[in-house]
Structure formats: C-alpha cells, structure tokens
Amino acid sequence: MDFLKSAVASAISKGPPFPYTFGDRVDVDTSIWNLFNGTKREDGSNCSIFSFDVTANKSRLPMARNAVKKLRTLRHPGVIKVLDTVETETYIYIATERLVPLRWHITRKSMSAETLKWGLCGVAQTIKFINDDASSVHGALRVGSIYTSESGEWRIGGFEVLSSMKDDEAIIYNYGSLVPDSGRYTPPELAKSGWDAIKKNPLAAVDAYNFGTLILEVFNGDFMGPDQAGQTKNIPPSMHSSYRRLVNSNPKARVSVGNFLEQGRRSGGFFNTPLIKLTDGVDNLGMKSEEEREEFLNDLDQLSDDFPEDYFKMKILPELLKSVEFGGGGPKVFGVVMKISKKLTDEEFEAKVTPAVVRLFSSPDRAIRVCLLDNLPLMIDRLPQKVVNDKIFPQMVTGFTDVAPVVREQTVKAVLTIIGKLSDRTVNGELLKYLAKTSNDEQPGIRTNTTICLGKISKNLSTSTRSKVLIAAFTRSLRDPFIHARNAALMALAVTSDAFSEDDIANRILPSLCPSLIDKEKLIRDQTNKTMDVYLQRIRKFASTMADTVLPPLNAVESSTATPRMGTPQPSEAASWTGWAISSFTNKVSTAVGEITAERNAASNLARPSSAPLTTESRKPPGTASASALHRQAVISPPATSARTSTSSNANDYFHDADTGPVEIDIDDGWGNMEEDSFFDAPADASKAKAMGGANPFEDNGEPDFAGWLAAQAGKKAGGKPLPKGLAKAANGSGSIRPVSARSASTGDGVAAAGVKKAAATTAPKSKPAAAKKIDTAPKETGEDDGWGDGW
Template sequence: MDFLKSAVASAIAKGSSFPYSLGDRVDLSDSIWTLHNATKREDGSPCSVFTFDIASNKSRLPLAKNAVRKCRTLRHPGVIKVLDTIETDANIYIVTERVVPLSWHVKRRSLSEETSKWGLHTVASTLKFINGDASSVHGVVRASSVFTSESGEWKLGGFDVLSSMNDENAVIYTYGSLVPDAARYTPPEIVKSGWDTIKRNPLTAIDSYGLGILVYEVFNGSFSSGDQVGKTTNIPPSMHQSYKRLCTANPKLRLSPAHFVEQGKKSGGFFETPLIRLTDDIESLGLKNDAEREEFVNELDELSDDFPEEFFKMKVLPELLKSVEFGGGGPKVLGAILKIGSKLSQEEFNSRLTPVVVRLFGNPDRALRVCLLDNLPVMIDNLPQKIVNDKIFPQITSGFTDAAPVVREQTVKAVLPIINKLSDRVINGDLLKFLARTANDEQPGIRTNTTICLGRIAKNLGQSSRSKVLIAAFTRSLRDPFVHARNAGLLALGATLEFFTEEDCATKVLPAICPSLLDKERMVRDQANKTLDLYLQRIRKFGDTMADTVISPSVSADPTKDTARIGTSNDKSWAGWAISSFTNKLTAANGDIQSSANGAKPVEPEQEPARPASVPRPTRSASSVQKDTLRPAAQSLNRSLSEQPPTLFKEEDDTEDVYDAWGAMDDDEEDNQHKEEDPFSAAVTASPTISAPTPKPAPVPYDDGGEPDFAGWLAAQSKTKKPLPKGLNKSSPTSVPRASSRNSTVKPKTVVAPKKIDTKPKEEEEEDGWGDAWD
C-alpha cells in the first residue's frame, strides 16, 4: 500500500507543470507572502519561493501583482535576485535565490556590530539607487523587508508598494495602508495627511524614516511603536548624529539614504570598516596592482571571526582563487584563501579548493610552495587520501632536493601532517630515501628537523625495517657537530624506545649513547643521562625475567660437605665469593689429592731417586727431550680428560675436587663469568690430580720438577753474541744434527745448553747421549 501511495505521488509530481519542489515553510511576519525553501527540479539547486494565495487574501492582490512587476524590472546587487515568476488562478509565485529573513537574526540578537554596519551600508546604498536612479519610493523599509542570501549579504525585498514617482497612479498612493502593520512604521506626516503627502515632500523622506527604524531594530532587536523612533539605545556613538537626522519629524530635514552613506564613508566615519572596504574592493581585485592587492590582503587579515562566513565562502573566496591562480596574487592571497577554507565543510572544500590546491603544488614559485607547505596542517584533514598520495606528494618530493634551504626545511616539516595520508609503500620507499638525503644535509637545522621527523613518524614505518632505520639515523645524529642535532637524536631515542628489542637496546643503542655522557654541552649530557636511564630500566626489567643460567649446574654427591666448606656458593656475599675463589685456586695449585669417599687410595706417580737439579733425567729418548725442552711446564697441566687416569676421573664425590666446587657455584651468574675468564682455574680444572713428585714443599704451578731451564739460559747466553754450537745453530729445514757415537738414532733439532755449563757428572751425561751434542 505504501509503495502504491509513493508511486501515485511520484506520478503526480512528474506530471505537475510547476518546475520547483516546495520544502519547509519559513516564518515570515508582517508580510502578505508565505515563504518556502525549495529546490529546482531540473538540477536540484536551492531556491526560495514566495507564495501569495489569491483566494484568502484577495483584497491585497494589487500589492502582490505590483511586487511581481517590480521584481521583473528592478535589478541591483542589493536587491533579491529573482529567478522566475509564476501566476495561476489560485496563486502567485516569486522564485528567488535562497534567502532567510533578516528578522530571524534581529530577534536572536546574533549580529555583531561590524556585520550590522556592513548590512546597513548595503541597504542604504540600495535605497540610494532606488530613490535616485530609479526615481522610486520603496515605502516599506523595515526588518521584515530585508533578507540575507546564501552569501550572507543583505538583500532588499518587500516591493509590494514600490512605486515610481513619475507615475501619477502609483500603487503606494492607493494601497499603501494595506501593508501589514503599516500604522507602526508609517511616518508622522503620512499619518497626519495621507499618502499623497509624498508628492509635497522630498522623494527620499519616507524611505529615510524607514531606514532610521531599521537601524533601531538591528541594534535593539525589535521596534514596538513610534515612541522609540530617534532613541539611541545600543546604537554605536559614531552613528548617533546621522541616525537622529534620519528619524526627525520634519520630512524636509531628514537625511537622505545617499547622504547617510556619504557621511558614513568619510574618514573615520561609521562605515569605514574593513568589511565594508573589502566588499567595495573584492569585485576589482583582479585589476589591482601589487601594492593595492597587498593592502587588500592586509585588510583581509584584520577581519575577525565574527564576520559572516557565508560572504567569504560565496563572494570573497572565488575572487581570491582567481587572483592567486591567474592574477599573481602570491602567498599572501593564498594564506587568506586557506584561512577561509578552514571554515568550509568537507564537500565545499573538495569542490572549491582541492582542484586549485593540486594545481598550485605544481607551481614553480618557491614562495607559493613554502606557503602551501606551511598551511598543510590547516587543510590536510579536508584533502582526500588518494589525492594526497597520488597527486600532491609526488609534487612535494621535489622540495627535498630543492636548491633553496628554506624549501627543503619546510618540505621536511610537511611530512608530519601528510604522513597519515600516505600508503605504506610510499612511506617505506620514496619517503625514507628522501629523508636519508636530508639527514645528511649541509644545513644543521635540516638535519635536526629530519631527526625529529623520523622520531614522530616512527609508528608509521614498516616493522621489518623500522628499528634498523631508526637506530642508524639516531645514532648518527649523536655524532653530529651541531648541538641541537645531538640533543634531538637523544630525544628521539627516548621517544622511540618501544620500537627496539632488548638486544638492540643493549648492543646497539646504549654503546652509542655512552659517549654523549661526556659531551662538551651540558644540555646534551643531561639528556644523555635521562635517555640512558630509560634504556637501563628496560634492560634491567627484562633481565629480571631471564633464567639465572643456561648451564645445568653439577650436583655434588655430598651436599653436606659442600655446605661446610669456606666460601662455597651458599655464601652469597661479595667477600665470600672472593674467599671461595682464592681457596679453590690454592688447593688446585698445591696438587694435593684427597682420599676418595669410598676409601680407595689414589694412584701416585712412580718415585724417582734424588738427583741434583742440573742433572737430566736418565735414559730419555731424543723425542722426549725435545718435548720437555720446548714445552713450558704449564703444558703438563693441560692434558685432556681422555689422558687422565681412569681411576681419578671417576672420583665424583671428592669434596676437595675443584671442578665440583666451581660447579656448585654455577647458581651465581657473576661467579660463573669470573670462573670462565680465569685461565689459571681452567687449567686446574682440566688436570685436578697432578701431585708433586717428592714430599718436598709443593713447587709453583709452572715448575718443571727440577730440570734446567734451557730455554731461559739459552736466551741469556745469546746476549754475549757467541756463536752457537754446530748442533744448535738454526739451520734450514734440510740440516740434520750429528748422531751420537753410541746411539745410531738421528737426533732431531732441539734446543740444548751451550758448551760452557757445569758438567761435573760428565760420565752420566755421556751415558745419556748428551755428550755428542756439545762437540
């Protein structure tokens, strides 16, 4: 059923000959007309329709017909623009531009003083035209006869009794009293002598009186009776004198609208305001020279926010766009355009400004480019993402390599407002390449701003390359000779802490920050300490969550004995650790082998008879002599575990075993580090069962058991510069030492003592085969 109703309604609407669709009714008092908002069916453009119902208001039909006739013939910028007039048997329609009654604003007291003066100037100028050029009388000047257009301009309407004074049968003479609420607004001479009095008084007298009442209404919100005429309540002091002359009771002394405008336009007059001057100059902006255009823009900057926005959108903005794009308006005009554009809706901005902005970014004028970059934050929200990414950013990139430093700097700053409108491919590709160039710019300010820019856009960078790019850029800035660049690098590192892993913080960032702790500038040092604290807090917090060790601790067979030892791992103090380390090393150095837990005796090396320290061990082969001579004594302590006696390797419960003692201390990470770095302890751990060959006091760890120090002695003898024996001379690899007469085995090249040595037991020496070596 609903569908059927809508279909029928649609058919009726399509079949109707009326080309406009009426909308909401607008409240309009003191008028014979009914006002509706409407749209044109052809293109949907907005308009207003004044409707007069003939049947219900037949006595005032001459007024409606007079209004239609005057609307068709009267043309002026201060008059409502009429689009169409339609007369039927039932109604009369006047279709105009979209308007709103001024009485709405007057009753709400929403008009500022500057706007009120601007509107009164427009109405007075229109009356000047009607009275002077058209030789006519409006007759109904009041707030209900004035409307505001979409551009915010005041438009004069209410032409019900508009009459030419050249017409002897003018409507105003006959039907003037039929105007709604005429008694309240009628001048005193009309009340006294009738409408024919107009012929005996100045033509402007009746409209001047109405203009005075309009001034009172605008500044006070309402007009109730003739007693209020001439009162200056709430009226600006600069207008008092002229206002009183408009409302004087003697029609011959009244100030005409033309003279009212003239007095207001004098130097220091009440019509000398920036808004009124702007209105007068906007139409001829394209014809002004550079000095006049600059003066115009300066006045435009003086305008406050309480001026009518609609006027700037509809009237000022189009003229400014023409000037900046085709008339050489320059950056100042562009700044005014963007200031007005900030008050446009999204749809209005896209339709009016976006195409112009895209074209202006391609303009080679550097001053214009800098102005656009400066104002990007103001207009970026209204620019579609696709337009920014595909059309505007490619034109912006030329600024990164521009020869002028100011252009490069402003281009870097412009990255911040547009970053959210760029795709990931553009950000991680072209943008980072250009920022890498500006990070190495010759201008220190540009380098500093690049560092700040990277810190601000860090969240927009791709995760795969973000930490690598940021660390490289920020650590580089820490070495910059410009103090503010170094400080910016530290600030950026502190702001982007969340984007780095703990490993990057510890291995890459902290080492780069540390040199800044001793920077020559206190500002940098202070910031370095703050940034360092941030990273240390994070690393320490992460370290607390890590395991104590990744090495499995060795479990002692008898934990009670470990507890009884001095300085074991149970002693967590720093001194206890030191005592434990010292005790373990001393025990290993002594080489004492304690009895095993099961009572088995350790295997002891074969005892050798006592002999002087300078006498070699008897009956040794040449190869063994070579090993003992060339190898330091410490080498005997570094045998692998596979070379240890099997019985000693299995004694795991020995409480004095050094390996087990270090293993029991594995719970302390710091102890483990020291144990791993102590070569002496490592050697002891590798060979825990070495004992002294005799019951004498234990030799030092690297003692060779009493054998002569051949290598050391040889080095001492070389200082005498005596030639070495033939057998000890360093020859080429092909030379072979002499063989002993008693031993046919060829002796390998070995380091032996020179001739001059104490060889008292010579017989034993010859028996060992060493005698031939001294020949």
C-alpha cells in the same frame, strides 16, 4: 500544515509546470505572501518560494502582480534574485534564491554592530539605486521586507507598491495604505495628507524616513510608531546626526538615503569600516595593484572573529583563493584564507578549499610552498587521507631536495603533521628514503630536525625496519660535529628505547653511547648518562629473567671424579670473582701433567678420524706442571671422551657456531685485530670454519686425534700405505698395534705420549698452523635485510 502542502500540490498539478518542490513553511512578518523553503528538482539546489493565494486575497492581487513584475525587471545585487515565476487564476509562485528573514537575526541579536552597519550600507546602496537611477519609490521599507541570502548579504523584497514616479497611475498612490502594518511605518506627511502627497515632496523623502526607522529597528528590535522616530538608543554615536536628519518630520528637510550613504563613506565616517571596504574591493581583487592589494589585506587583518561567516564563505573566500592561485596574492592572502576556513564545516572545506590547496602544492613558488607547510597543521584534519597520500605528498617531496634550505627544513617539520595521513607503504618506502638524504644535509639544523622527526615518527615505522633505521640514524648522529644534532640523537634514543630488542641494546646501542660519555661538551655527557641509565635499566631487568647457566647439571657420580672447571664458580667462591678464579687454578695444578709443545698446539686443531677408537691404557702419575701446562689446562678443559672427565659439553672451551660446530677461542688475535667498524657490521664468515675440517671436525666434542694423524704419517713413510683408521704403532717400539687414547696423546702422559712426541719430532712433516677461529659477534642475518642499514 499538511493540508496547506496538499492544497499547494493540488494547485500545482492543475497549473503550468513548476520545477520546484515545496519544503517547510517559513515564519515571516505580516505579509500578503507565504514563504516556503524549496529545492530545485533538476539538481536539488536550495531555493525559496513565495506563494500568493489569489482566492483568499483578491483585493491585494494587483500588489502581488506588481511585486512579480518589479522583481523580474529590477536587477541589482541588493535585490532578491528571482529564478522563476508562475501565475494562474488561483495562485502566484515566485521561486528565488534561498532566503532567511532578517527578522530572525534581529530577534536573536545574532549580528554584531559592525555586521549591522555592513548590512545597512548594502540596503542604502540598493535604495539609492531605486531612488536615483530607477526614479522609483519603494514605499514599504522595513525589517519585514529584507532577507538574508545564503552568502549572508541583505536582500530587499517587499516590492508590492514599488512604483516609478514617472507613472501617473503608480500603484503606490492607491495601494500604499493596504500594505500590512503600514500604519506604523507611514511617514507623518502621508499619514496626514494621504499617499498622493508623495507628488508634492522630494522623491526620496518616503524611503529616507523608512530607512531611518529601519536603523532604529535593526539596533533595537522593534519600531512601535512615529513617536519613537528620532530616538538614538543603541544606535552608534557616529550615526546620530545623520540618522536624525533621515527621520525629520519635514520631508523637505530630510537627507536622502544617497546623501546619508555618502556621509557614512567619508574618511572616519560610520560606513568607513574594514568590513565594508573589504566588500567593495573583493570583486576585482585580482586586478588591484600591489599597493592596493596590500591595503586590502591590511583591512582584512583588522577584522575580528565576528565577521559575517556566510558572506566570507560564499563571497570572500572564493575571491581570495583565485587571488592566491592566479592573481599573485601570495602567502599573506592565503593566511587570510586559513583564518576564514576555521568557520567552515568539513564538507564546506572539502568542497571549497581542498581543491585549491592541492593545486597550490604543485606551484613552483617557494613562498607559497613554505606558507602551505606552515598552515598545514590548521587544515590537516580537514584533508582526506587519500588526498594527502595520493596528491599532496607526491608534490610535497620535492621540498626534501630543494636548493633553498628553508624549504627543506619546513618540509622535514611538516612530516610530523602529515604522518598520520600517509599509508604504511609510503612511510616505510619513499618517506624514509628522503629522510635518509636530509639526515646527511649540509645544514646542521636540518640534520638535527631529521633526527627529531625520526624519533617522533618511530611508532609509525614498520617493525621490520624500525630498529634497523633508527639505530643506523641515531648512532651516526652521535658522531655529528654539531652539538645539538648529537643531543637530539641522545634524546631520541632515550624516548625510543621500546623500539629495540635487548640484543640490539647490548651489542649496538650501548657500545655506540660509550664514546659520548667523554664528549667535550658537558651537555652531551650529561644527556649520555641519562640515556644510558634508560638502557641499562632495561638490560638489567632483562638479565634478571635469564637462567643462571645453560650448562646441564652434573650428576652425583660424575661430579665426584670430574675435574673442577675454571669457568664454573663454586658456591663457596662466589664472594669475589677474583677469589673463585684463583682457586680454580690451584685446584687444577695437581692434574696438569706433561709438557705442552708448540708442535702439539699447532696440530691440535686437526681433526681426528671419526673411527679412531679411544684408549683404555691407564695414565702415569702426574708429573711436575709447568706454567704453560697450567695455561693449557685452564683454557682447554678435558675432552668429553676422556675416562676421567664427564660427558657434558665443554661450553667454556669453545664457542659453538650454528654451522661449523665448536670453534676454539683465540683471544689475542680475535680482539686485537677487531676494528671499530667491522666489530658490529662484519658478516659471518662460514668458510673459515669449514676449513677446520668439515661440519663436525671434532667428534663428540673432543680434541683432534693428533696421535692417529702421526701414526698415519709414519705408516706412509715406512710402507707407502696408511695404517687402518684408529690404529697406531706402539710407542715402545715392540711392533704390536694397540689403540691410542686421545687423552694420552694430547697431554703427553705415559710411554705412548712419549712415542708420539718422538714420532712427531722425527718423521712428521712440519705442518702450517691452522688459523685460529675468530669471534664472530655480528648479528645473525634474518633474511629480511632490505638495505636500510646501507641506506643510512
């Protein structure tokens, strides 16, 4: 083999330029030619090269030259296409389109009966042209002289003895018997009387006989000799009668190949098949009328999956795509394109179909757009990501706002197909903006499908926008009047539970689900219970990992003197939450003394000067506790600076705001004025907290120094100048100055408390009660708000 290649290369170097490169040798039937695969040096395209060695076959040189001449002059679609020829004293080369011997397919039985009929029909058309139009005789028609092109079409070669019957010195008379294996295929009259007998019989008689033997060979694999002619094994029954007339021993009784073709094309004939009709009509598909195109497409629908793949790739597919784009073929033709495309490799699909698909997405035809979206799942794996993201999606988004509901709906559904081919920037930017619009669509089905779509693409959303977008979309769908939209939201929430934090679940999702528990539709109520179970299990699991309390433990010394707190259950009281709550009240009755006045309550929010010293005066024995005192004692525990309380932080008395310090709870106003919408969305109002007295209104987490404030007011009234900070006049009227305990001033214990109370009633101007701090339950701002909440 290597020697042969080197010899060929050496011969080429000594002869005229031949711009083709020899490749592997191809096995063929016995022939005067050697066949090689080749490539064109200019562009690397495939070709085949027939090589004839003049030195080794001088006796057959006229046959080789006749083949070159006839191939160059006889032009027909069924004849091998010649690219170039070179002839020297030592060799003859013929460069042709890339070919595969038909014998390969026949030996492997790789063609269906319908494909064999299609191929025989093409050969019959070519032989009819040679006999009738060119007035010539092929003389060597057999499987060995037929090849298949890259498009799968059958091509006729073997023109070594092809002769015009108008030529008295035709080569067939002298060289017909020198064709390899001519003994098996020679018609009986020529085997008996010689090749000159052609002149005495009809011109088409020789090729008609050889066409009959070709039919037998194609369906059975081999033709062994004249004795086998006329057998009908494996030949389609519809051909039997006409086939026998082809191989009739009497040349004058034989039917010509042209007549055989005509019989086959009759209505119900053996050549009247969808595949053959498709071949005849595909060339001028764009010029057909609506009725003719419909008939053509019906023939396509009848095709089975065993059609000749190469022919459809190379011939049918380009014509169909042109018909869709420019000939008004419409969605039905594109459906056939997709059927054929299944047989394409990824490279073939990208080269032949992808450019047309990109152009079709820009078409204003809504029917084409819907057809493209319907067939998108069939081709999405073949489309490169860059093509989808940069070319198809920008054209596709117009469907989100189309006036036709069917286009909007199909566009939303198509998101699930293309989501894997879109960049993160496209998904979290442009796509979500369009889905926000379709979630408010006037068509309930489109709103429902948008909710389903968001649930299925949740994993493709970025973590910074996922929970914000999904919560906004799903909770709004829970209020949709369309039952299936609400149900879709519930199911979407159930399958996307991992996308939300425990804070979002407890503060936003579960409260939104609660109204659906009493929905008018049982379907919604049942689904709500299932969805809530998912989130409650999640919350319970998370809560089980939390600490029992965030309060620091009390040490042994302080715990012996500290007053029990209402908000801290004791171990012995854990059996019932009502039990420990009641016992906390009863334990505190003996410690609640004095009276609670409205003025003291109103002024208790004022800040004590940070420099005011704490009193060391002992308290008087506790008096009788009123109901209001009990309530005050229950809501506000002793300050951390009191001599009788511990120094631990009063977590049960105040909510601690990160910016403003402790804020006293006003339960009635905080919950009574809370509206449904502002409950979750109201921003934190830091300005109200600042009005309470600065960043740290109560030093050491204590209560306001009400007594100090009253003393300062009395000093201003008496002398026009405030007393020094931390000092107050004695309540007994002695005129001496001594420190006042914040504890005694706030509870009313002892003489000092009485004096403070009297001073407040007689000298202090009535101050307007400060507004109580409301609970701010809005989620803390993270600084990453990109407006998705408002958009949804």
